[in-house]
Amino acid sequence: MLIKQRSWVIFLLQVMLVVSSICLAWLLRFEFCFKNPKPLLLAIPVLVLIRVIAMARFNLYHGYWRYTGLSDAADIFKAVAIGSAVFFIVLRWVFGVTAFPLSVYLLEAMLTGIALGGVRVLSRAVTQAIERHQHDAGKKTTLVVGVGAAGVLLESALQQSNYTLTGFVDDDRRKVGVNVRGVPVLGTINDLPQLVRAYRVDEVLIAIPSATGKQMQRIVDYCTKSGARFRTIPSVSELVDGRVTVGQLREVNLDDLLGRDPIRLDVSRICEQLKDRVVLVTGAAGSIGSELCRQIVKYKPAKLVCVDQAETPLFYVQLQLTKLGSPAERICYHVADITDSDRMRAIIADYGVTAIFHAAAYKHVPLMEENLSEALKNNVFGLVDLLNVAQECGCKDFLLISSDKAVNPSSFMGCTKRLGELILAARQKSGMRCVSVRFGNVLGSQGSVIPEFQEQIRNDRQITVTHPDITRYFMTIPEAAALVLQGFAVGEPGDILVLDMGEPVRIVDLARSLIKMSGMKEDGVKIVYTGLRPGEKLFEELFYSSEKQTPTIVDKVWRTRSRMLSWPELQQGLDRIRVASSTSDEELIRSRETLIKSFSAFHSVIV
Numbered sequence: 001m002l003i004k005q006r007s008w009v010i011f012l013l014q015v016m017l018v019v020s021s022i023c024l025a026w027l028l029r030f031e032f033c034f035k036n037p038k039p040l041l042l043a044i045p046v047l048v049l050i051r052v053i054a055m056a057r058f059n060l061y062h063g064y065w066r067y068t069g070l071s072d073a074a075d076i077f078k079a080v081a082i083g084s085a086v087f088f089i090v091l092r093w094v095f096g097v098t099a100f101p102l103s104v105y106l107l108e109a110m111l112t113g114i115a116l117g118g119v120r121v122l123s124r125a126v127t128q129a130i131e132r133h134q135h136d137a138g139k140k141t142t143l144v145v146g147v148g149a150a151g152v153l154l155e156s157a158l159q160q161s162n163y164t165l166t167g168f169v170d171d172d173r174r175k176v177g178v179n180v181r182g183v184p185v186l187g188t189i190n191d192l193p194q195l196v197r198a199y200r201v202d203e204v205l206i207a208i209p210s211a212t213g214k215q216m217q218r219i220v221d222y223c224t225k226s227g228a229r230f231r232t233i234p235s236v237s238e239l240v241d242g243r244v245t246v247g248q249l250r251e252v253n254l255d256d257l258l259g260r261d262p263i264r265l266d267v268s269r270i271c272e273q274l275k276d277r278v279v280l281v282t283g284a285a286g287s288i289g290s291e292l293c294r295q296i297v298k299y300k301p302a303k304l305v306c307v308d309q310a311e312t313p314l315f316y317v318q319l320q321l322t323k324l325g326s327p328a329e330r331i332c333y334h335v336a337d338i339t340d341s342d343r344m345r346a347i348i349a350d351y352g353v354t355a356i357f358h359a360a361a362y363k364h365v366p367l368m369e370e371n372l373s374e375a376l377k378n379n380v381f382g383l384v385d386l387l388n389v390a391q392e393c394g395c396k397d398f399l400l401i402s403s404d405k406a407v408n409p410s411s412f413m414g415c416t417k418r419l420g421e422l423i424l425a426a427r428q429k430s431g432m433r434c435v436s437v438r439f440g441n442v443l444g445s446q447g448s449v450i451p452e453f454q455e456q457i458r459n460d461r462q463i464t465v466t467h468p469d470i471t472r473y474f475m476t477i478p479e480a481a482a483l484v485l486q487g488f489a490v491g492e493p494g495d496i497l498v499l500d501m502g503e504p505v506r507i508v509d510l511a512r513s514l515i516k517m518s519g520m521k522e523d524g525v526k527i528v529y530t531g532l533r534p535g536e537k538l539f540e541e542l543f544y545s546s547e548k549q550t551p552t553i554v555d556k557v558w559r560t561r562s563r564m565l566s567w568p569e570l571q572q573g574l575d576r577i578r579v580a581s582s583t584s585d586e587e588l589i590r591s592r593e594t595l596i597k598s599f600s601a602f603h604s605v606i607v
């Protein structure tokens with residue numbers, strides 16, 4: 001309503017300026033003598049009509065004059081020039097008024113142009129003075145990126161805050177120049193640096209909760225160039241009830257830069273599988289295991305048994321789960337080594353465990369290249385022993401966390417993960433549902449590149465990347481854990497499920513994003529390339545080329561189909577490896593190639 005009223009005022013004011021200009025031109029021409037004003041009286045309505053149409057055509061009714069710039073000057077010039085030409089033709093040849101002096105046409109055009117421009121310049125000067133005053137009065141000037149629903153909600157929220165909203169920016173060029181709830185869309189995201197400078201903006205607020213990682217990276221690029229502080233409203237998945245408040249504004253984090261579509265979980269199906277059951281998580285103190293525990297507990301299992309061999313990290317998981325208000329009587333914590341079958345048998349049998357999430361493993365590629373027998377002991381034989389114990393104790397479901405490193409493995413660790421998948425697939429007739437879930441890197445897990453890069457930026461002002469072209473798939477830990485639970489709910493015996501990881505990310509781009517987020521200029525931190533490490537690949541794959549990918553009933557979880565080995569076939573090969581691995585690591589390293597080949601029975605399936 002208010003905006004409508006304002007538009008009318010602007011319209012009438014400009015009409016008045018046009019009428020005043022023609023009268024003044026007439027008076028100037030006749031030296032302020034109003035003799036024979038008939039041609040003038042006829043010309044005024046014709047001119048007003050033409051000018052009104054021309055001004056509408058050149059978008060001169062928007063009214064946010066405090067932002068007047070060169071583009072408005074150009075629009076005024078065009079509107080006046082074209083309007084005057086039409087006015088001349090219509091008055092002279094349509095109405096046949098020849099007594100209208102040529103000098104008045106010219107003078108009127110000049111005066112109208114000056115009046116339309118002048119009123120804008122004046123308005124701009126006044127409002128800027130007011131804004132400066134507000135600025136000095138402690139209010140922060142801000143620009144909002146995004147004129148979508150979230151941007152408009154944020155605009156409302158800012159009204160009761162310590163911010164003065166100067167304008168919006170949006171990449172949709174059709175919106176540029178438009179007035180949204182009285183606030184102008186000043187330009188596109190590319191214009192941010194200039195706009196920040198021109199309007200002395202203190203902070204840029206990003207209001208695109210559905211922005212993809214690429215879009216967010218671009219916005220952050222321009223925000224960084226502008227030199228202003230920037231924050232964002234939470235992503236769609238974090239927004240509660242779709243409400244936007246100033247309190248929700250937060251720093252842009254790495255998840256935003258790698259932004260992925262929010263996942264839709266079939267919660268009822270997961271609930272069906274976990275509610276009132278006794279669930280055991282191995283590797284419960286690790287990045288993935290601990291997140292699994294945090295999520296599983298929400299589905300109200302009868303008991304959650306957390307197992308890990310690392311005592312202090314398990315203690316912290318206990319502290320955290322307690323802090324989150326998880327019911328203590330339903331969770332127990334056991335320091336135990338999964339390769340110790342007696343200990344695991346005692347735990348599984350005592351609690352009557354019916355579902356196991358196996359996340360305990362050694363995972364560091366270069367380290368495992370030098371500790372082959374330990375990798376085999378933990379990731380392969382530990383798994384087989386645990387499966388045997390679980391089956392013996394009547395466990396119904398077993399899920400193995402696998403990794404994209406299991407696909408065409410170039411590392412020993414990857415081989416052990418692939419063996420794990422094959423072992424689970426081969427046990428489909430065991431009476432226990434065995435499912436593997438394969439996915440790529442998770443952001444911020446223990447020992448991952450991100451904390452390492454952050455430390456390098458802080459301490460060394462240089463980042464070491466192994467190769468300029470190295471890429472990895474990335475997911476957040478909560479997302480991976482949620483999809484693992486979803487996979488658990490829909491997996492069929494022997495399934496190898498693969499999580500949709502989106503697009504792979506170049507590690508060097510990730511490093512650059514971290515540099516920007518740390519508030520430094522990109523050239524302020526050196527990137528040093530150190531070369532691929534033993535067993536490391538340039539890019540990871542999620543599927544073998546021979547694997548058929550079929551969708552499951554849930555989004556982002558794929559099922560693979562390929563030739564698998566029978567358990568007796570696999571067991572034979574495993575026995576041979578068990579004998580080979582009883583030698584020392586040095587000998588194993590020397591015979592690494594022979595060892596991989598000695599997986600003879602399943603060589604074609606593993607490498």
Ligand SMILES: NC(=O)c1ccc[n+]([C@@H]2O[C@H](COP(=O)([O-])OP(=O)(O)OC[C@H]3O[C@@H](n4cnc5c(N)ncnc54)[C@H](O)[C@@H]3O)[C@@H](O)[C@H]2O)c1
Binds near residue numbers: 283286336337401440
């Ligand atoms: N982190 C990633 O990016 C990622 C991606 C895909 C798959 N994975 C797989 O997920 C699994 C877990 O990864 P993570 O990142 O949570 O690793 P992590 O190192 O954070 O956690 C592993 C946990 O397992 C425990 N553990 C290891 N051996 C054990 C044993 N014998 N007995 C008891 N506990 C033992 C460790 O103490 C540790 O707490 C690994 O198999 C890994 O290959 C990880």
